[in-house]
Amino acid sequence: MNKTVITILVIFIAIITIAITIDHNNNRTVDWTENFNEKSIKPYGVSVFYKELPNLFKEQKLKTIYYTPYNYFYANSEEGNGDHIAAGNYLLIGNSDYLDVADVEELLIFAGQGNTLLMSDYTFPQKLLDTLQLTVDVIKNKDSISQLSFSDAALKSKNSNIDKSESAAYFSKIDIENFKTLGYANDNPNLINFLKIPFEDGSIYLHLEPKIFTNYNILTDERYRYTEGALSYLPDATIYFDSYTKYFNSQYGDAEEKSQLSWFLEQPSFKWAWYLTIILTLLFMVFNAKRRQRIIPIVKPLENTTVGFVKTISNLYYETEDHKNLIAKKFTYFLEKIRSDYNLDTTTLNEEFITKLSQKSGKKKETVQKTITFINWLRTKNEFSEETLLKLNKYIEEFYS
Structure with a gap:
């Protein structure tokens, strides 16, 4: 029996042993999420x-x-x-x-x-x-x-x-x-x-x-x-x-049809056996390869300065206390994101709009009502304080939380 066969047998025995140990020690938990999905075998599937x-x-x-x-x-x-x-x-x-x-x-x-x-x-x-x-x-x-x-x-x-x-x-x-x-x-x-x-x-x-x-x-x-x-x-x-x-x-819940492999990956023992097989196979290939990979120099990726630029501009508005401009940009961006994400017309922010936004976003109507009412109130004002800016930011963050 040559060395390669012995190595493969050792790897196979190690994988089976580890998989059985993980499966034995695994504390199985039950997912009680109410998904009402006709393909789900979970307790609250149908x-x-x-x-x-x-x-x-x-x-x-x-x-x-x-x-x-x-x-x-x-x-x-x-x-x-x-x-x-x-x-x-x-x-x-x-x-x-x-x-x-x-x-x-x-x-x-x-x-x-x-x-x-x-x-x-x-x-x-x-x-x-x-x-x-x-x-x-x-x-x-x-x-x-x-x-x-x-x-x-x-x-x-x-x-x-x-x-x-x-x-x-x-x-x-x-x-x-x-x-x-x-x-x-x-x-x-x-x-x-x-x-x-x-x-x-x-x-x-x-x-x-x-x-x-x-x-x-x-x-x-x-x-x-x-x-x-x-x-x-x-x-x-x-x-x-x-x-x-x-x-x-x-x-x-799990609504989309899954491949056969996905079912195996949901089983802890099979999942770890699969991962260990891949890892050990890669290690075997690395240590037994006849050709050696030359050292590849590390190329530093280009720095993304977009975030830094945005921070610089926002700090400029904030430090100059240009609250009106910053507030206008915040709720303009907020409404644009609503149009993009939920395909809603934001021309008229009335009760009908609030109801539709609540339904499509899945947010409580009270949260949506509070945010939109505050934006409508801001549109009637000409002077703004730092407290108003912080309050608007808080409402928008609550909406997306």
């Missing part, structure tokens, strides 16, 4: 629910929608002129906050033309709530346990509890006529959390506990029975499963 939909709606198509409702329904219309041809059940589980006014209007049109819309989230876009004359409120749960009950006596056996639930959402104001209560929270009929709302020729189902559809709850005890009960209200028709945010937005 891959189990998604895979069971074809069994619950036999002989019906399951279409996963990776576009906003406005774009999808417009593309799937008669010659693209906006007349809907999509028909069936539209399901949206969690993350409904991405819907803007145009998306909500398209969903309402879809439901109004004899179709069914089912949305489960902790709250819903304001446009939808205003249209249906609803208000959502929250109550704190005792012992982080939430009880979910059906109002229909035939479904009482499917009632369920879920844990790890700090609060329960409910409809605190219901002004629409002919609505039907389908369920409530914590054995309290006043805490309505599941509604059926007739809308023109179709129906809208609004549900306020999306966690019941996640992997953890469906696979725990018999909580899946509640999910079956909730879906039993839907007609046997094509299912449109909304996956827009889960596919394009990384904050909601």
Whole structure:
């Protein structure tokens, strides 16, 4: 047995030993992020629910929608002129906050033309709530346990509890006529959390506990029975499963499809075995190469003076106390970045603009309101102090934090 073979065997044994040791000592942690992603096997993904939909709606198509409702329904219309041809059940589980006014209007049109819309989230876009004359409120749960009950006596056996639930959402104001209560929270009929709302020729189902559809709850005890009960209200028709945010937005979890190698790299033992193989192979090549690489001189990279220039200019404005000029440049740059990042028109900074910016940026409306209101106030002033400059800078930093 030559020296090369012996070296390779030693490297292989070392890698296996280290990988097994790392895997044995690794403290596995559970990611409880609520991503509601149909491809995620994490506790609060919905891959189990998604895979069971074809069994619950036999002989019906399951279409996963990776576009906003406005774009999808417009593309799937008669010659693209906006007349809907999509028909069936539209399901949206969690993350409904991405819907803007145009998306909500398209969903309402879809439901109004004899179709069914089912949305489960902790709250819903304001446009939808205003249209249906609803208000959502929250109550704190005792012992982080939430009880979910059906109002229909035939479904009482499917009632369920879920844990790890700090609060329960409910409809605190219901002004629409002919609505039907389908369920409530914590054995309290006043805490309505599941509604059926007739809308023109179709129906809208609004549900306020999306966690019941996640992997953890469906696979725990018999909580899946509640999910079956909730879906039993839907007609046997094509299912449109909304996956827009889960596919394009990384904050909601692992949405993009991954390669087979990425799965291995998520396993600590395989990951370190892979890295060690690469490192030791490189070391083997370096120490056994017959040709030697000559010394490569170090070339100092060109110094980037852009940052220094910006600091110099900003210090010049600051030290000369030209607060007005510096403030004008700060909010001009801020508005330009909003136009660039969120494709919003900043000509009129009104309440509608604040709402859209809050939805697209994911920031709390209060934070956006405070920043934009202060900028509008600055536009009415001619004299500025250092305190005003610092306050503007603080608001902008809060927005981007």
